[in-house]
Amino acid sequence: MEMLAAKAPVAPVMDGLPPERRRWAVAAIFTALAMASLDTAIANIALPAIATDLQVSPADVVWVVNVYQIALVATLLPLGALGEIVGHERIYLGGLLLFTLASLGCALAWSLESLLIARALQGLGASGLMSVNTALVRYVYPSRMHGRGFGHNALVVATAFTLGPTIASGILAFGTWPWLFAINIPFGLIAIFIGMKTLPPTPRAVHAFDFAGAVLAAGCLGLFIIGIGSAAHKTSPEWVVVELVGAVVLGWLLMHRHRDHPAPMLPIDLFRRPMFALSAATAVCSFAIQGLAFVSLPFYFESVLMRSQVETGFFMTPWPLVVGIMAPIGGRMSDRYPVGILGGIGLILLGIGMALLATLPASPSIPDIVWRMVICGIGFGFFQTPNMKALMSSAPPHRSGSASGIVATARLTGQTIGAALAAFCFAIAGHEGAIYALALGAGFAVLGSAMSFLRLAVAPKRA
Incomplete structure (x- = not known):
């Protein structure tokens, strides 16, 4: 080596x-x-x-x-x-x-x-x-x-x-x-x-x-992202299978190489810690929701609700804007309250917001759309910071680099999966696929909130 x-x-x-x-x-x-x-x-x-x-x-x-x-x-x-x-x-x-x-x-x-x-x-x-x-x-x-x-x-x-x-x-x-x-x-x-x-x-x-392990890790993640993107763009199924199987094989070789x-x-030692594993999985779910929403909503607003591009840009703004407001609030609260509760509540709110967007009336008013986007932003912002703290604090200080890498990897992997699933929804249902994508996002929120609350059982002390 x-x-x-x-x-x-x-x-x-x-x-x-x-x-x-x-x-x-x-x-x-x-x-x-x-x-x-x-x-x-x-x-x-x-x-x-x-x-x-x-x-x-x-x-x-x-x-x-x-x-x-x-x-x-x-x-x-x-x-x-x-x-x-x-x-x-x-x-x-x-x-x-x-x-x-x-x-x-x-x-x-x-x-x-x-x-x-x-x-x-x-x-x-x-x-x-x-x-x-x-x-x-x-x-x-x-x-x-x-x-x-x-x-x-x-x-x-x-x-x-x-x-x-x-x-x-x-x-x-x-x-x-x-x-x-x-x-x-x-x-x-x-x-x-x-x-x-x-x-x-x-x-x-x-x-x-x-160095050899670094090549395996880069190949594993690179092929995974390429494979998901290929599937989203309707590339030949054979190529998608080759890319995803290649990612799995390289990941197995990396785990075998680093077993001792x-x-x-690929921090398998950190994933043996229940708090870290649940926090990473919850992060992937949350960012998959974001990927589903931010790919599907522009099509939903313009092609289903028949809004203009300018209006669509306005409607997309409340979510990230409210996240920016809520993230520091969630961070301060995570210094006092269990992250399992804060993250679970945040994802429940995000799921409610996604479900409300999926069930918008045929001709909604501007306030009808905006307040639903605000709920999504509140939920995502309330979840994000406590979950990031849980990921980092559940890893020992000398493994901070690997934990930090997982924070970024979970975000980008979740967004990629969400975007690919949104593309799949469009492929099977046309523009109406946006509604299915939003409903799927609500389902991810339910799964993520359940995993977040599970952290209460594996955290004897406040994280």
């Missing part, structure tokens, strides 16, 4: 950072997180302009989004594991540097091929940011404020998700699509400078990095 020599462990000198340094470190972390979160939405908005400028077909230009997503998801677990060895702050700063340089490459791209290479590198950089993001938050904030820190983390993601289309449209109103990527450069450089000065050193594991490893890259 190829190994990379490990450094001696370095323990943090205190519980969190002093207030002044913490504020600057948080500014660096959340600036980079906002950039990575904005980038998918910005790229989606730019696709028509990119296709026209580079003279490529819509089917080909979609790969501008796909290669970013594949590079991001495939490398989350390897980079999270590497962060446990070399330090989470180094992976974060390295990812931020690569993301910034790749943004420059995107802005200067002269062909689809050059843009795809830059976007793949940008996805790899984003993976460096997201794989250790929550692990860094765990060390920046003192333990008594972890819920608040994770709540602020969720607030940044929700705000970026909400403002992404508006920011992209505003930039395109005054400039060309390369500016959508170039705008990352000054913010990235500022965040790198601040981060180098303020991010805390994190513990270093004594085991070595397994002190810190396996």
